[in-house]
Amino acid sequence: AIQMTQSPSSLSASVGDRVTITCRASQGIRSDLGWYQQKPGKAPNLLIYGASTLQSGVPSRFSGSGSGTDFTLTISSLQPEDFATYYCLQDYNYPRTFGQGTKVEIK
Amino acid sequence: EVQLLESGGGLVQPGGSLRLSCAASGFTFSSYAMSWVRQAPEMGLEWVSTVSTSGATTFYADSVKGRFTISRDNSKNTLFLQMKSLRAEDTALYYCAKHRGAVTTSIDYWGQGALVTVSS
Numbered sequence: 001a002i003q004m005t006q007s008p009s010s011l012s013a014s015v016g017d018r019v020t021i022t023c024r025a026s027q028g029i030r031s032d033l034g035w036y037q038q039k040p041g042k043a044p045n046l047l048i049y050g051a052s053t054l055q056s057g058v059p060s061r062f063s064g065s066g067s068g069t070d071f072t073l074t075i076s077s078l079q080p081e082d083f084a085t086y087y088c089l090q091d092y093n094y095p096r097t098f099g100q101g102t103k104v105e106i107k
Numbered sequence: 108e109v110q111l112l113e114s115g116g117g118l119v120q121p122g123g124s125l126r127l128s129c130a131a132s133g134f135t136f137s138s139y140a141m142s143w144v145r146q147a148p149e150m151g152l153e154w155v156s157t158v159s160t161s162g163a164t165t166f167y168a169d170s171v172k173g174r175f176t177i178s179r180d181n182s183k184n185t186l187f188l189q190m191k192s193l194r195a196e197d198t199a200l201y202y203c204a205k206h207r208g209a210v211t212t213s214i215d216y217w218g219q220g221a222l223v224t225v226s227s
Binding site for chain 2: 049
């Protein structure tokens with residue numbers, strides 16, 4: 001199974017900060033990666049698919065990049081509603097595997 | 108609007124069985140692959156199983172292979188997860204999830220989850 005290593009596991013940031021989360025795959029997965037946001041007590045929400053395509057309705061401050069083994073989710077200017085846990089998920093093959101998550105907290 | 112409503116969760120003893128259902132609406136159910144993803148308390152997300160549009164192709168995590176069976180009824184817009192030989196480590200919130208298309212595509216919508224607790 002492909003291992004997805006996400007970093008950092010948590011971070012503290014202020015409103016307006018630029019935030020970057022990375023995900024590394026144990027083997028090449030082309031651009032077959034998605035990013036999800038999960039708020040406490042809620043279901044995950046798709047932000048980015050295909051490594052860089054913004055899901056409809058998602059604010060443009062979210063962006064994704066990367067291909068092969070290294071991927072990045074960037075929030076250009078952190079907003080109060082962005083404090084949540086973020087997960088990457090590889091769509092390259094089965095079994096599907098998630099990163100362990102990055103919790104974004106208020107500084 | 109895509110809606111996914113899980114049901115069938117509850118408390119079950121180790122070794123017991125449970126069947127989860129997911130009623131789908133707001134999209135052409137038969138045109139999309141579907142999955143189950145679970146989340147143990149205070150833990151991350153774990154993919155469990157995926158079924159193709161027709162139901163002919165299925166995938167399972169090693170942790171549930173041979174114990175869980177995913178299926179779908181396209182005439183009733185419903186996804187199922189039959190769980191047998193349940194273990195304490197199967198305790199989790201089980202999410203029903205819709206794919207963007209075939210099994211090769213990403214998950215784009217999630218239900219609110221059904222809680223399964225395995226305990227004596």
